[in-house]
Amino acid sequence: MLINAYSKSVYNIALNFFAERDIASDVTQEIFIKVYHNLNKYKEEKNFSSWIFAISRNYCIDYWRKNKKYMINRQELDDNIKAGQPTPEENLIRESEIDGLRKKLARLEPELRLAIILRDIQDLSYQEIAERFSIPEGTVKSRINRARLKLAQAYMQGDA
Amino acid sequence: MSKKCREIELLLSAYVENELSREEAAGISEHLGNCPDCLAKKEKIEELISRLSDLQEEVPFFLKNRLYNIPEIIEKRAPVKLLVFPKWLAAAIGTIILFLNLFYFTNIFPPGNRTLHSFVSSVEKIVVKSGGWIERIKESKELLFFTLFNKKSAEAKSSSRGHEVTGEKGGKNG
Numbered sequence: 001m002l003i004n005a006y007s008k009s010v011y012n013i014a015l016n017f018f019a020e021r022d023i024a025s026d027v028t029q030e031i032f033i034k035v036y037h038n039l040n041k042y043k044e045e046k047n048f049s050s051w052i053f054a055i056s057r058n059y060c061i062d063y064w065r066k067n068k069k070y071m072i073n074r075q076e077l078d079d080n081i082k083a084g085q086p087t088p089e090e091n092l093i094r095e096s097e098i099d100g101l102r103k104k105l106a107r108l109e110p111e112l113r114l115a116i117i118l119r120d121i122q123d124l125s126y127q128e129i130a131e132r133f134s135i136p137e138g139t140v141k142s143r144i145n146r147a148r149l150k151l152a153q154a155y156m157q158g159d160a
Numbered sequence: 161m162s163k164k165c166r167e168i169e170l171l172l173s174a175y176v177e178n179e180l181s182r183e184e185a186a187g188i189s190e191h192l193g194n195c196p197d198c199l200a201k202k203e204k205i206e207e208l209i210s211r212l213s214d215l216q217e218e219v220p221f222f223l224k225n226r227l228y229n230i231p232e233i234i235e236k237r238a239p240v241k242l243l244v245f246p247k248w249l250a251a252a253i254g255t256i257i258l259f260l261n262l263f264y265f266t267n268i269f270p271p272g273n274r275t276l277h278s279f280v281s282s283v284e285k286i287v288v289k290s291g292g293w294i295e296r297i298k299e300s301k302e303l304l305f306f307t308l309f310n311k312k313s314a315e316a317k318s319s320s321r322g323h324e325v326t327g328e329k330g331g332k333n334g
Contacts, residue, residue, distance in 0.1 A: 007224065102215060105215075121212050121216055
């Protein structure tokens with residue numbers, strides 16, 4: 001029940017946060033282990049989706065901080081590969097558009113990333129996002145606008 | 161980038177999502193008509209919003225299986241419950257032991273030293289006595305086992321002899 005209802009949401013948060021399927025799978029599993037461990041700590045007056053999101057968010061940010069060096073190195077490696085002239089073989093194995101967008105998204109600051117994941121990927125309303133983050137709606141709107149601008153800028157620089 | 165462009169940037173998402181008042185939206189539209197940079201950003205944001213919705217994926221089958229097995233994983237990972245021993249208590253016990261050693265091995269505080277020595281000697285006496293009792297208990301236990309074992313083995317021997325005899329008799333009869 002719990003897994004059927006929330007696994008898609010949690011997996012998509014992790015996948016679009018890290019832009020790596022292996023990491024997303026491991027992180028999703030760890031998040032659900034945490035959820036099971038802490039089920040007795042859940043207070044009914046709180047929204048369950050918000051509670052699971054809080055666990056997911058904290059875990060993703062912790063994991064990101066612990067492995068920041070490795071992840072940034074991987075991003076730089078990707079940049080170096082792209083910087084060279086693409087050969088036909090490289091063109092064949094070039095990442096799909098979706099993966100490219102995901103990788104650009106993974107370069108945003110964690111909080112901006114999470115906000116855009118909830119709004120533009122999971123299609124939540126600003127009010128729902130504000131509840132999940134426990135912050136005012138205005139702050140959510142400005143975060144999402146900032147995230148979209150940064151993403152647009154990254155694309156425009158890439159296109160140039 | 162002009163000041164106006166910066167102001168427009170802050171409202172671009174709301175403009176794209178039709179969340180602004182008519183006057184605000186009209187002002188932005190007018191600016192976008194004259195500013196190719198802001199127009200390009202607005203178009204890119206629109207494109208991104210439509211493309212980002214494609215990033216949603218189904219949970220892979222293997223991961224779902226892993227998630228269904230979580231209760232088992234939790235059981236395996238369950239930590240061994242250790243006796244709760246607060247740090248302050250450990251520190252207090254350590255300090256007391258340290259002081260007792262100090263009084264026992266040095267003569268800083270003679271009455272303390274004397275009491276400790278007498279206490280240790282009385283403990284030693286008890287240990288020696290209890291050692292004697294333990295040995296006696298062990299001996300009596302051994303005796304008990306020995307008699308029981310002997311009894312049993314004697315019974316076993318007699319029964320096996322009986323079998324042998326009947327077997328021999330049967331053999332002879334056969």
